[in-house]
Amino acid sequence: MHIDWLEQTEDDVPAHDEWLAKCEFLRMETLRVPKRRSDWRLGRWTAKHAVAAYLGLPFSDESLQKIEIRPDASGAPEVYIHDEPVALSISLSHSARLAMCALGPSEVALGCDIELIEARGPGFVSDYFTPEEQQMIAQAAAVDRDQLVTTLWSAKESALKATRCGLRVDTRSAAISFEDEWCTRFGLLAEHSPYSQASLCSLDRWSPLCAHIDRQPFYGWWRCADHLTRTVVSDVPIQAPACLAPSR
Numbered sequence: 001m002h003i004d005w006l007e008q009t010e011d012d013v014p015a016h017d018e019w020l021a022k023c024e025f026l027r028m029e030t031l032r033v034p035k036r037r038s039d040w041r042l043g044r045w046t047a048k049h050a051v052a053a054y055l056g057l058p059f060s061d062e063s064l065q066k067i068e069i070r071p072d073a074s075g076a077p078e079v080y081i082h083d084e085p086v087a088l089s090i091s092l093s094h095s096a097r098l099a100m101c102a103l104g105p106s107e108v109a110l111g112c113d114i115e116l117i118e119a120r121g122p123g124f125v126s127d128y129f130t131p132e133e134q135q136m137i138a139q140a141a142a143v144d145r146d147q148l149v150t151t152l153w154s155a156k157e158s159a160l161k162a163t164r165c166g167l168r169v170d171t172r173s174a175a176i177s178f179e180d181e182w183c184t185r186f187g188l189l190a191e192h193s194p195y196s197q198a199s200l201c202s203l204d205r206w207s208p209l210c211a212h213i214d215r216q217p218f219y220g221w222w223r224c225a226d227h228l229t230r231t232v233v234s235d236v237p238i239q240a241p242a243c244l245a246p247s248r
Contacts (some may be wrong), residue, residue, distance in 0.1 A: 001102065001105070001236050001237060001238045001239065002104070002106060002238070002239055003102055003103070003104040003108070003110065003232060003234065003238045003239065003241045003242070004041040004050070004103045004104070004178050004241060004243070004244045005050075005100060005101065005102045005103070005112065005230075005232065005242070005243060005244065006046060006049060006050040006100070006101070006103075006243065006244040007046070007052060007098055007099065007100050007101075007114075007242040008042065008045055008046040008049060008098070008099055008129065008246060009042075009097055009098050009099075010038060010042055010097040010098075012045065013041055013045045015213050016020060016096055016180045017041075017072075017200075018061040018065070018197065019045070019048065019061045019064040019065060019066075020044065020065065021065050021066070021068045022068075022246070023068065024068060024103055025108075026046060027040075027224065028040060028041065029192075033037070033082075038142060039094050039099075041097045042071055042092050042094055042097075042098075043069075043098070045186065046068065046092070046094075046099040046100070046101045047069045047077065047090065047092055047099075047101045048064045048067045049064075049101075049244075050090075050101040050244055051067050051069075051079055051086075051090070051101055051247055052064065052067065052083075053244040053246065054088070054103045054244060055086075058212075060093055063065065065191065065199075066075070066082055067079070067080075067081055068080040068081070068083075069090070069092075074164040074165070074166075075089075075195060076161070076164045076184075077090050077091070077092055078090070078165065080093055082199050082213045084094075086214045087106035088101070088103055088105070088106055089103070089104045089105060089107075089108045089109065089110040090103050090110070090160070091111045091112040091162075091232075092112070093112050093157070094117045094131050095114045095115050095116050095228065096228060098114065098228065099114075100113075100114040100230055100231050101116065101245075102113055104234070104238070104240060107163045107235060108235065108236060109163065109164075109236075110161075110162055110232070110234050111157070111158035111159060111160065111161030111162035111232070111233045111234075112156040112158055112161070112230070112231065112232045112233075112235075113155075113157035113230070113231050114152040114154070114228055114229070114230045114231075115150050115153060115154040115157075115208050115225045115229050116150070116227065116228055117146055117147050117150045117224070117228060117229055118146060119146050119152065120146070120149050120150070120153070122179075124139055124149075125149060128153065128156070128171045128172065129152065129171075130172050130175050132175065132177075133143070133152055133175070133176060134214075136148070136152075137149055140143040144214055147224060147229065150221050150229045151197070151224070151229045151231065152176050153171075153216075153224060153227045154222070154230070155174075155176045155209050155211060155212075155220060155231045156171045156174040156176060157170035157231070158211075158220060158232060158233035159174045159176070159211040159218050160174055160213070160221070161233075161234045162218060162233050162234060162235055163213060173213055173214060174211055174212070174213050175211065175212045175213075176209060176210070176211050177209065177210045177211075178207075178208070178209050178210070180219070187206070187209055189227075190208050199211050204242060205223060205240075206221040206240035207221065207222055207223065208220070208221055208230070209221065209222050209233075211233055213224055216235070218233050218234065219233070219234055219235075219236065219237045219238055220232055220233035220234065220238075221238070221240050
């Protein structure tokens with residue numbers, strides 16, 4: 001199964017709002033907190049450009065106005081063009097002034113997430129991770145711990161988005177594991193990891209992961225670059241996500 005993805009930064013988003021549909025503009029006007037408003041605009045800009053690139057549509061303001069990203073009953077995003085639903089599966093995430101959008105066929109349950117790699121304390125690990133994941137973290141080299149914890153957390157977010165439940169359910173219900181060849185990157189198959197923190201954070205390619213939620217398997221990929229972790233998870237096996245070409 002083929003999945004595409006796109007990233008955009010806050011610097012890519014224009015100051016004007018002519019690319020927003022009228023209902024989107026009204027929604028934006030209700031967002032009073034500047035960061036929430038900025039994140040929302042970045043997410044909509046990224047999603048609209050991803051849809052336009054995926055469907056081969058123009059990137060003009062007029063064309064982007066006709067693409068709407070609406071929440072369904074669960075809050076998950078859905079694509080509309082000319083007020084009509086489009087048969088696409090879409091997922092959005094943002095972190096550290098950057099947004100990510102993943103797109104695929106409508107029959108795919110899809111989730112994506114992007115997270116800044118940062119320190120998270122023992123309480124966070126004990127509260128949100130399974131015993132097996134906690135053991136994986138304990139066995140990891142100290143220099144790799146922050147990236148491992150962030151990647152596990154991001155994969156949980158993606159998997160739970162794919163179920164359209166999100167963080168309304170216990171994150172320990174999503175159990176994450178990695179293919180053995182990729183576990184060496186976290187020092188789990190060797191006494192000492194051969195990678196420094198700098199080299200780990202520059203591993204700019206997709207690598208496989210697995211998730212299980214209530215015994216249902218999910219299939220995904222993770223990628224790290226610029227001190228950020230990205231994950232994409234689906235309910236069916238998917239190829240490594242392909243990058244869409246943004247407009248410039």
